[in-house]
Amino acid sequence: MTNTPETGTDPTAAVTRPKVSAWNIANVVTVIRLAMVPFFTVCLFLPDSGWRITALVVFLVASLTDLLDGELARRYGLVTDFGKIADPLADKALIGAALISLSALDELPWWVTAVILGRELGVTLLRFAVIRHGVIPASYGGKVKTVLQIAAIVCYMWLGVPEPIRWTVMGAATIVTVGTGLDYVIRAVRLRQVANRARAQ
Template identity: 60%
Template sequence: MSTGTPDPAANPVPDPAAIPTPDPPVSVFNVANYLTAARIALVPLFVWLLVQDGTAWRLAAFAVFAVASITDKIDGDLARSRGLVTDFGKIADPIADKALTGAALVTLSAMGELWWWVTIVILVREIGITLMRFVVIRYGVIPASKGGKLKTTLQMAAITFYILPGPLDPLRWATMAAALIVTVVTGLDYVLQAYRLRRKATSS
């Protein structure tokens, strides 16, 4: 027989401590974003050092380029390992990468040390794919591929050899040729992925 008194066991009161609380928003002012901003700030210094005459200036430009390149890996690792991923970082990080490599390629071509057509092909691919990924983001995200990471590594290596003084022409040409081939191939692969992603989204 019911006594009319509610049974606490039948309707337990939730323990406030057991209710998961949402993670607090990540502040844009964090070490990963500071490193990304520092990489962007180093670009004008790098270009200024690169256009100066003399071996010492070239080595200084190489040092700045190396430091900026290293921060690219460090800020990404920090953001993922410490939960510091922000919308600002997602946008600023690729911009910083393109600014550094683009400035290096354009400056080297302006100095007559790298064919302009190589710089144009790489920049068109980089800017075009970046814009394309923003356009198709409503259909889904195109993840970075291993080929894309290889492309970045080869570009950085080729630019490094062009910055360093000395008789390194065969090594410069071979590395830049490899970087150019991978850049074009991965660009075409991203276009194909975007096409498939859009077709799948619109057909479903």
């Protein structure tokens, strides 16, 4: 964060704003979520039903940390570029591990996993492709997409959920996933256009 003059005061006087460290509590929670992914995956593949429940609990706790780190970052002014990149990456790692595992267990068609992960990979590459122009933060639609994906995965992990409900929730998650992916493409193009115009001036 750069120092800028305070509005309404002597323009020669600059207000020094403290720089937010990338290693703050919000980002630590994000890193913890990443660390939970391999443990969740191992639990899901273990045959005993007790491990299945453990995997579900770990998945839900990891998903809730997404709300926690975002709230901490906003409430205490801990928003950083690292967090803007690491937070969605942690979400993608958790969701990706769950989808791939469910497909490997023959509980979810591979084409669904391919569509969702193809979108997630595309958006991630797009973020890095335009990062020199600026960071594209997660949108409201992206948050809705994540909630729907989590709900759909829980439906598949929770034994006994009727198949029509599973497919309905997963179908909604897939549609919103693709739709928000197109939105990111539009935002990236606009960001690049704005950056190019700024350089031209």
